[in-house]
Amino acid sequence: METVTMTLVQQPELYLECYSVTPDLFAGKSLAEIAELPAHEGKILWKLGDFFKFEGKSGATAAETKIVVNGNVKRMKRFGQQMTGGEIVINSDADMYVGGWMRGGKITVKGNADSFLGIAMEGGEILIEGDAQNHVGSAYRGDWRGMSGGLIRVKGKAGNDIGTAMTGGTIIIEGNAFIHVLTHAEGGTVIIKGDVEGRVGGQMVKGDAYIFGNLLYPLPGFKKIGTVEKEVDGTTYTFDQYIGDLGERKTKKKGEIIYGNIYMKI
Amino acid sequence: MSEIIIKNGYIFDPISGIKGDKADISIKDGKITDKVSSKAEVIDASGRTVMAGGVDIHTHIVGPKVNLGREMRPEDKLFRGSFRGGILKQGKHMEMGFSIPSTWKTGYSYARMGYTYANEAAMPPLMAPHVHEEIRDTPIIDISAMPVFGNNWFCFEYIKNKEIENNAAYVAWLLNATKGFGIKIVNPGGTEAWAWGDNCVTINDPVPFFDITPAEIVKGLIETNEYLGLPHSIHLHGNNLGNPGCYETTLDTLKLAEGYKPKNKFGREQVLHNTHIQFHSYKGDSWGTFESGAREVMDYVNSNKNITVDIGAVTLDETTTMTADGPFEYHLNQLNHIKWANVDVELETGSGIVPYIYDKNIKVCGIQWAIGLEIALFAKDLMRVFLTTDHPNAGPFTRYPRVIKWLMSQKAREATLDTMKYKDKVIAASHIASMDKELGLYEIAMMTRAGPAKALGLSSMYGSLAKGADANIAIYDLDPTNIPSDPELIEAAFQNTAYTLKEGVVVVKDKQIVAEPHKYTIWTKVNMPENAQVMHDVKEKFTKNYTVNLENYAVFDEHVHNPRAIEVEVA
Ligand SMILES: [Zn+2]
Numbered sequence: 001m002e003t004v005t006m007t008l009v010q011q012p013e014l015y016l017e018c019y020s021v022t023p024d025l026f027a028g029k030s031l032a033e034i035a036e037l038p039a040h041e042g043k044i045l046w047k048l049g050d051f052f053k054f055e056g057k058s059g060a061t062a063a064e065t066k067i068v069v070n071g072n073v074k075r076m077k078r079f080g081q082q083m084t085g086g087e088i089v090i091n092s093d094a095d096m097y098v099g100g101w102m103r104g105g106k107i108t109v110k111g112n113a114d115s116f117l118g119i120a121m122e123g124g125e126i127l128i129e130g131d132a133q134n135h136v137g138s139a140y141r142g143d144w145r146g147m148s149g150g151l152i153r154v155k156g157k158a159g160n161d162i163g164t165a166m167t168g169g170t171i172i173i174e175g176n177a178f179i180h181v182l183t184h185a186e187g188g189t190v191i192i193k194g195d196v197e198g199r200v201g202g203q204m205v206k207g208d209a210y211i212f213g214n215l216l217y218p219l220p221g222f223k224k225i226g227t228v229e230k231e232v233d234g235t236t237y238t239f240d241q242y243i244g245d246l247g248e249r250k251t252k253k254k255g256e257i258i259y260g261n262i263y264m265k266i
Numbered sequence: 267m268s269e270i271i272i273k274n275g276y277i278f279d280p281i282s283g284i285k286g287d288k289a290d291i292s293i294k295d296g297k298i299t300d301k302v303s304s305k306a307e308v309i310d311a312s313g314r315t316v317m318a319g320g321v322d323i324h325t326h327i328v329g330p331k332v333n334l335g336r337e338m339r340p341e342d343k344l345f346r347g348s349f350r351g352g353i354l355k356q357g358k359h360m361e362m363g364f365s366i367p368s369t370w371k372t373g374y375s376y377a378r379m380g381y382t383y384a385n386e387a388a389m390p391p392l393m394a395p396h397v398h399e400e401i402r403d404t405p406i407i408d409i410s411a412m413p414v415f416g417n418n419w420f421c422f423e424y425i426k427n428k429e430i431e432n433n434a435a436y437v438a439w440l441l442n443a444t445k446g447f448g449i450k451i452v453n454p455g456g457t458e459a460w461a462w463g464d465n466c467v468t469i470n471d472p473v474p475f476f477d478i479t480p481a482e483i484v485k486g487l488i489e490t491n492e493y494l495g496l497p498h499s500i501h502l503h504g505n506n507l508g509n510p511g512c513y514e515t516t517l518d519t520l521k522l523a524e525g526y527k528p529k530n531k532f533g534r535e536q537v538l539h540n541t542h543i544q545f546h547s548y549k550g551d552s553w554g555t556f557e558s559g560a561r562e563v564m565d566y567v568n569s570n571k572n573i574t575v576d577i578g579a580v581t582l583d584e585t586t587t588m589t590a591d592g593p594f595e596y597h598l599n600q601l602n603h604i605k606w607a608n609v610d611v612e613l614e615t616g617s618g619i620v621p622y623i624y625d626k627n628i629k630v631c632g633i634q635w636a637i638g639l640e641i642a643l644f645a646k647d648l649m650r651v652f653l654t655t656d657h658p659n660a661g662p663f664t665r666y667p668r669v670i671k672w673l674m675s676q677k678a679r680e681a682t683l684d685t686m687k688y689k690d691k692v693i694a695a696s697h698i699a700s701m702d703k704e705l706g707l708y709e710i711a712m713m714t715r716a717g718p719a720k721a722l723g724l725s726s727m728y729g730s731l732a733k734g735a736d737a738n739i740a741i742y743d744l745d746p747t748n749i750p751s752d753p754e755l756i757e758a759a760f761q762n763t764a765y766t767l768k769e770g771v772v773v774v775k776d777k778q779i780v781a782e783p784h785k786y787t788i789w790t791k792v793n794m795p796e797n798a799q800v801m802h803d804v805k806e807k808f809t810k811n812y813t814v815n816l817e818n819y820a821v822f823d824e825h826v827h828n829p830r831a832i833e834v835e836v837a
Contacts, residue, residue, distance in 0.1 A: 101345075143341035144604050144621075249603065 001066050001087070002059040004034065006052040008071025012041045015095060019078040020048055023065035023086025023105060026058045034058065062086040062105065077114075080107045083124070096133075099126045102150065112156070121169065123149040131156035134178075137171045137188075138164035147171070147188060163190045166207060172233060182207045185260065191232055204245045204260035212237075212265045221245035222262055230263060239263035268770060269294050269302040272739065275311025276746045278707050279318060280649065280716035281730035285708045286746050291316060293737040296770035300733050309772075313745045314764055317711045319382030319738030320666075321729040323718035324501070324541045324576050325657040326588055327372045328386050328400035328409065330393045331617045334607055335366040335586045335658070339621060342366055342586065357405060357779035365585040365621075365658040373405035374779050375664050380740025380763045383719075383728050383788075386411035387501070387541065387656075388452060388590050390611040391418075392814070394444035394821045401787050402827035406773050408728075410788035412501055413444050414590050414615045416451030416483060417458040419811070420803065422476045425486030433486060434493045434836070435797035439804065443820035445789040445829060448498035448722075449491050452590035454483040456505055457616045465593040467506045469518045480505050484522045488537050494792055495530040497723025497832050499574070501539045507594055508545050513559030516546040520563075523572055532723030532832075535571065539721055542578025542656035543567075544638040550695075556630050557695035560640035568646040574721045576654040579638030579669045581661025582631065582682070584623045589659065592616040613811055624661065626685055632692035634660075639672050639679065640696065643703045648712040649720065666714070667760035671753045673705045673713075678753035707746050723832070724788070737770040786830040794836035 004026055020037035029037075035049025048054075052071075059065040063085035073079075074093040081097060085105040090098075093111035100116060104124040112130035118137045132154045137147035138161050146165035157175035164180065166188035176194035183199070185207035192210070198217030200209050210232050222244030229238050243259035250257045270293040277284045277291065292302040326332055336342070343362045361371035376384060389397045389411040401409045415421050415437065424433035437449060455473035456466040462474045469481040484502065491500045506515035523538040540546065549559040567573055587598060592608060595618025599606035607619040624631040638660065645651035653670070657663035671678045679698060683689050693699040705713075719729025727736050744750075744759040762777035771783040808816040 139341075140344055141340050142338065143344070 001064055002057045003066045003068060004031070004054060004056045004058050005068045005070060006048070006054050008051060008073060009053050010051045011072075012051060012075065014041050016041050016046075016051060016076045017078050018048070018073075018076045019081045021067060021069070021079050021088065022081065022083040023059075023062035023067060023088070024083055026067060027062045027065045027086070028060055029058055031055070031057075059086070074111075080105070083107075093130065099124070102126070113154075115159070117154075118147060118150070118152045120145060121147045121150050121152065125150060126152045128152075128154045128156070131175070132158045132173075134159035135161045135164065136173070137162065137166060137169065144184070146185070157194065162192075163188055163207070166190070176213065182209050182260070201245055201260050201262055203248045205248055205251065206258055206260050208261045208263065210239070210263045210265070215262075215264060218242075218262075219245065221247045227266070228263070238266045240266060268296075269306035270309060270737075270767070270770060271302050271306040272309045272311050272316060272741065275314050275316035275741060277316050277731065278711040278746075279731040280708065280712045281318070281720070281725055282732045284731070291731055291739065293739075293767070293770045296737050298731055298733055298735045298737050309741070309765060311741050311764075315707055315742040315744045315746055315759075316731075317380065317740050317742070318715045318719075318729050318731050318735070319740055319766065319768065320376070320380050321715045321718040321722070321724075322376070322381055322384040322654065322657075322663065323539070323652050323722060324387045324578075324654045325384050325663055326387055326659070327384060327657065327663075328369065328404060328411065329389055329397040331388070331390075331588045331590075331609070331619060332366060333396070333400070334609070335588050335619050336363065336368070338605060338607055338619060339366060339586055357782055359405075365583070365662045367662075367664075369400050369403040370405060373407050377406045377766050377768070377773050377779060378762050378777060379664070379666060379760060380742065380766050381407060382738035382766070382768050383408045383724075385409070385447065385722060388450055388617075389413045389444060389446055390590070390615050390617070391440055391444045391446070392611050392614055392819070394446070395825050398445060398787065398821055398825045398827065405782045406768055406785055408786040408788055408830070410447035410722075411444075412448045412450035412498075413440055413446040414450045414452050415440075415487060416454040416502075417456075417590075417615050419613045420807065421483070421487065422458075422473065422478050425482055426476065426478045430486065430489045430493055432797060432800050432803075433490045435794065435800040436804070437490055438494060438792035438794055438836070439800060441790050441792060445787060445821050445826045447788060447790050447832075448496050449487055449500045451484065451487060451500055452503045452615070453505055453507065453594065454480040454502075456480070457590055457592050460592040460596075460616060461610055467509070468515055469505060469522070471505075481518075481522055484519065488523065488526050492526065492529045492537060494836055495834055496790055496792075497530065497532045497534065497834070498721065499528065499534060499536050499539050501541060503541050503589070503591065504546055506546075507591055508548070508598070510548050510550040510552055510556045512546055512548050513563050516540070516543070516559075516563055517566055520566055520570065520573055523570070526572060528572065530723060533720060533725055534723040536574040536650065536721060537572045539574045539576070541576050542654060542660065543575040543641055544578040544580065544634065544660060545656070547637050547641065553630055556633055558633060558637045558640060558697055560637045560644055561697060564641060564644035567650070568644070571650070574650045574652070574717070575641070576652040576656075576718075577638050577641045578654055578656040578660045579642075580624050580631065580634040581655055581665035581668060582624045582626045582635055583661045583665065584621070585658045585661050586619065587622045587659045588617065588619045590615045590617045592618045594618070595620050598622065612813060613807065626682070627687035629688040629691050629695075632686045632688060633695045635682070636692060636696035636698035639669070640698055640701065642673050642705070642713065643701045648705070648709045649717040651713060652718045652721070653710075653713040667757045670710055670714075670760050671757040674710065674749075674756055675753035676702050676704055681753075707744075737767055739765070739767040741765040784828055786828045787826055788830050788832065789826075790834060791831040792834045792836060
């Protein structure tokens with residue numbers, strides 16, 4: 001694995017779209033070529049080299065390339081968008097769309113991430129050491145295809161709309177979450193280790209939510225069917241199992257109706 | 267005055283019967299002429315194909331349902347271009363969207379494909395102002411729009427009472443009020459029935475509360491159309507669209523035209539245009555037994571000269587379906603569960619919108635793709651069978667070049683078949699694999715400009731390189747004496763012209779938009795004596811039933827962008 005270190009030397013006046021910061025686009029390029037990659041500030045087209053200085057060396061492929069981002073990039077969006085492999089480490093907060101449409105590799109954000117973290121993600125891993133905002137692992141606005149694979153772990157708390165229209169993969173929020181979890185989901189797993197305000201599983205066709213803390217306002221479309229033991233994130237716990245959303249269409253597998261599940265830790 | 271001469275191109279002009287001869291085309295003051303002075307600007311077309319500007323007879327590009335599609339599908343703009351959702355700047359405005367592009371992208375894309383005319387296939391009369399605002403905002407191409415009449419309460423009552431003259435006066439009044447072009451019919455009776463949760467799936471199902479059948483509606487509107495002598499015939503999307511076995515309803519519907527003769531001064535020879543016939547050519551009694559009915563339908567079309575059709579080819583894309591056929595959209599949403607919009611337009615029509623993915627790995631989608639192409643390949647007379655995708659229903663219009671590729675190259679069809687997961691099942695349920703016919707450029711010119719222009723009654727102005735026609739011209743980077751063996755190059759040539767001229771102005775050069783001259787709204791102005799009975803009925807309905815006042819109903823003149831009226835006299 002080769003490493004390219006990019007260090008902020010110039011803050012943009014507005015927010016900067018860093019969709020070019022991916023191992024895929026860095027791989028096989030010289031530092032000078034990397035500095036030429038595009039970045040938009042509003043409608044103005046810049047180069048990455050207008051804001052960052054680059055050191056180190058990229059690998060031949062995405063999988064062999066690691067990118068380390070230094071400096072305060074709290075106002076920069078779209079790190080790792082559509083990346084398929086390799087690694088990005090951001091030693092700062094980052095703005096929206098970190099790891100959006102990501103297909104492989106790993107992203108670590110040492111601070112907080114804003115909204116749309118890992119939306120429509122297909123594979124790979126995202127680790128946020130701080131908090132995330134809204135729409136973690138959701139679908140793009142209007143789209144019916146949310147996160148379908150991979151793992152997102154947020155060590156802190158998250159906002160609303162987690163895993164909307166999710167079809168696969170796992171989201172772990174270690175802190176609290178606000179409202180709308182797994183809305184319209186047709187698969188996937190969301191684990192919330194803290195409390196949730198409400199609206200978990202609205203119009204969920206399929207999928208699993210695990211809530212460790214309190215669920216303040218549960219939806220009426222779910223009913224309790226029993227108590228189960230499950231291993232979650234490496235440890236086994238006992239949960240009350242609820243199925244639903246009973247107001248939504250359901251699919252069948254081998255003659256059995258498949259429900260969405262909410263597991264409440266006892 | 268401005269003069270241009272296009273030199274040494276290979277000309278394909280079915281209206282003049284020119285089949286690829288090398289010749290020059292002269293243009294003076296925006297019209298085709300036979301001679302220009304030595305000062306004329308020269309465009310070199312040597313080694314290139316020259317055709318009249320393309321004419322799209324059936325497309326959904328402007329108006330409330332198109333715009334509702336844009337609103338409900340922000341994801342249609344995502345990653346569809348060079349930056350953040352297909353934003354491309356070439357003309358004066360950004361271009362966005364894929365299956366429901368912005369008005370700007372619509373105009374530019376048609377022009378880049380060498381098209382200069384498009385007929386919006388469904389205008390809800392009450393929403394006509396919105397249609398005209400979007401026509402204004404769609405650059406370069408001339409546009410007409412057809413109001414929908416097939417579920418209109420006035421028409422139901424006049425036709426039920428056999429008052430064709432009154433129905434004609436009402437149609438003439440509405441064409442004027444909406445600045446509309448002709449009579450569109452969508453699921454006759456069925457959309458009205460849908461307002462009661464019902465449908466009309468055969469031509470004999472009565473419409474609730476009106477005691478009229480689809481067959482009576484269609485025949486009544488044919489008689490009305492020919493009474494008026496409109497430039498275009500009735501333009502029909504029949505009953506039972508999209509269901510397995512629907513080809514029988516289609517044959518029943520087409521037979522309604524038997525015995526009717528066209529009556530008009532525009533050279534139109536059909537009395538019924540059946541649109542997107544691919545969607546109406548399904549055999550089988552379930553999705554499991556679904557198969558092509560293209561042969562049965564085209565056998566009938568081929569032997570009945572008073573019918574024209576457009577193909578509505580499936581392009582195997584993620585697209586957006588939108589139609590005034592409300593019940594159809596409901597059933598589609600029950601199949602794919604994506605998202606659904608449903609609208610009723612009081613007294614007149616309704617509509618629905620559902621995104622749809624024609625996935626090449628789904629058997630039915632593969633068969634639908636085959637049927638669209640089979641329609642064109644079975645056709646004996648391509649002056650009566652036109653290229654469309656029922657944009658955006660079976661695919662975006664920007665895929666016409668791909669459909670042309672499939673029609674011109676068996677190799678291209680085989681290559682697509684080879685990518686299908688259920689290739690063998692698709693082949694077993696269709697005819698496509700056994701068809702070795704490959705269309706030539708003259709036949710493509712028939713399907714894409716000469717034929718549709720004639721069926722619209724506009725061939726003296728559009729789709730023609732004959733003297734006096736508008737100088738709308740497409741020059742493609744395609745040498746007819748040396749058609750590339752790689753079919754992808756055919757698609758590329760039709761996607762972006764070397765030149766497109768609109769009324770004698772170069773609007774596309776080397777695949778780029780270079781000018782956005784003025785454009786027209788085409789509509790049909792019927793000059794006939796005022797009908798006191800009909801005006802009384804109109805006033806009464808507006809007092810009793812409509813939520814708007816009659817005075818606020820008609821499109822204001824300032825809403826209509828550069829109107830160009832086609833005039834019809836009725837004694
Ligand atoms: Zn249509």
